[in-house]
Amino acid sequence: MSASGQVLRLRGVGARLGEREVLRDVDLDVPAGARLGIVGVNGVGKSTLLRILAGVRRPSTGHAELADEAGDLQPAVRIPARARARLLAYVPQEEVASAELLVGEMVALGRVPRTRPWARGGRREREIVRAALEVVGLGDRIDDPCDRLSGGERRRAVLARGLAQESPTMLLDEPTNHLDVAWQLHLLQTVSDRATTVVATIHDLDLALRSFDRLAVLGRPPGVHPETGPATVVAQGPPEEVLDAVLVEDHFGVGSVQVPHPHLPQSHLLIHPRKDTSA
Numbered sequence: 703m704s705a706s707g708q709v710l711r712l713r714g715v716g717a718r719l720g721e722r723e724v725l726r727d728v729d730l731d732v733p734a735g736a737r738l739g740i741v742g743v744n745g746v747g748k749s750t751l752l753r754i755l756a757g758v759r760r761p762s763t764g765h766a767e768l769a770d771e772a773g774d775l776q777p778a779v780r781i782p783a784r785a786r787a788r789l790l791a792y793v794p795q796e797e798v799a800s801a802e803l804l805v806g807e808m809v810a811l812g813r814v815p816r817t818r819p820w821a822r823g824g825r826r827e828r829e830i831v832r833a834a835l836e837v838v839g840l841g842d843r844i845d846d847p848c849d850r851l852s853g854g855e856r857r858r859a860v861l862a863r864g865l866a867q868e869s870p871t872m873l874l875d876e877p878t879n880h881l882d883v884a885w886q887l888h889l890l891q892t893v894s895d896r897a898t899t900v901v902a903t904i905h906d907l908d909l910a911l912r913s914f915d916r917l918a919v920l921g922r923p924p925g926v927h928p929e930t931g932p933a934t935v936v937a938q939g940p941p942e943e944v945l946d947a948v949l950v951e952d953h954f955g956v957g958s959v960q961v962p963h964p965h966l967p968q969s970h971l972l973i974h975p976r977k978d979t980s981a
């Protein structure tokens with residue numbers, strides 16, 4: 703953690719992919735201990751933003767900083783990959799399961815930043831891998847080939863690799879994809895319990911409302927092309943304030959209403975088609 707309490711900081715970040723300007727002028731602060739959800743429509747640039755935060759993509763403009771082991775904010779790409787992986791675990795969206803790897807071997811890759819080559823394969827390392835797999839309900843699949851897992855099981859195994867990394871910050875790209883409802887809740891809770899700081903992209907706005915203490919909405923501001931223009935953070939703050947009906951309609955194209963849960967101290971977001979105002 704830095705002296706300022708920030709673990710990640712973006713200032714004026716832009717991203718270009720090929721000919722396309724995907725992000726422009728993104729400012730984002732992630733304080734230690736935050737649970738930050740990033741929401742936005744398909745193709746708006748959420749994965750690109752997460753890669754920049756993780757230091758695996760260099761921004762085209764601006765600065766992306768990560769607090770190093772001494773707590774000083776540094777350009778994320780300048781921190782060596784192994785040191786960066788001890789600071790944060792990045793769990794990407796989709797991964798092709800390798801037929802060559804066993805599930806336990808794939809999860810053990812999460813241990814590389816923390817172990818010397820001669821320590822790998824040791825009993826303690828195998829216990830850490832097995833424990834991570836047990837947390838995601840796959841303890842008995844440790845010796846199965848990766849390509850024998852279903853989509854949801856593969857998602858859970860990749861999350862287990864992130865957990866096995868034991869990094870204080872976790873960056874997760876759509877962690878709930880392919881998961882049934884019980885696993886969605888269980889895994890978001892598990893990650894929240896184990897990592898000090900969490901940043902995750904998520905499509906389900908209702909789940910986002912309930913699962914994070916802060917949300918950032920990536921959207922296209924007025925004045926840029928509404929489908930292909932560069933996106934920026936158009937709102938950030940407490941989920942119930944951020945996901946107001948006007949913002950949801952403007953940036954997601956649907957109507958919505960927040961309603962209190964009848965038995966729990968939380969709100970839900972009900973989504974409906976937006977009213978046709980053309981008549």
Ligand SMILES: Nc1ncnc2c1ncn2[C@@H]1O[C@H](COP(=O)(O)OP(=O)(O)OP(=O)(O)O)[C@@H](O)[C@H]1O
Nearest residue numbers: 719720721722724743744745746747748749750751
């Ligand atoms: N190599 C590339 N060249 C040009 N455009 C690209 C390239 N890679 C991705 N894009 C485009 O960049 C935009 C942002 O992609 P990104 O994956 O960050 O969006 P996303 O918000 O995570 O999308 P989704 O919700 O669908 O996962 C998309 O419109 C995508 O088509």
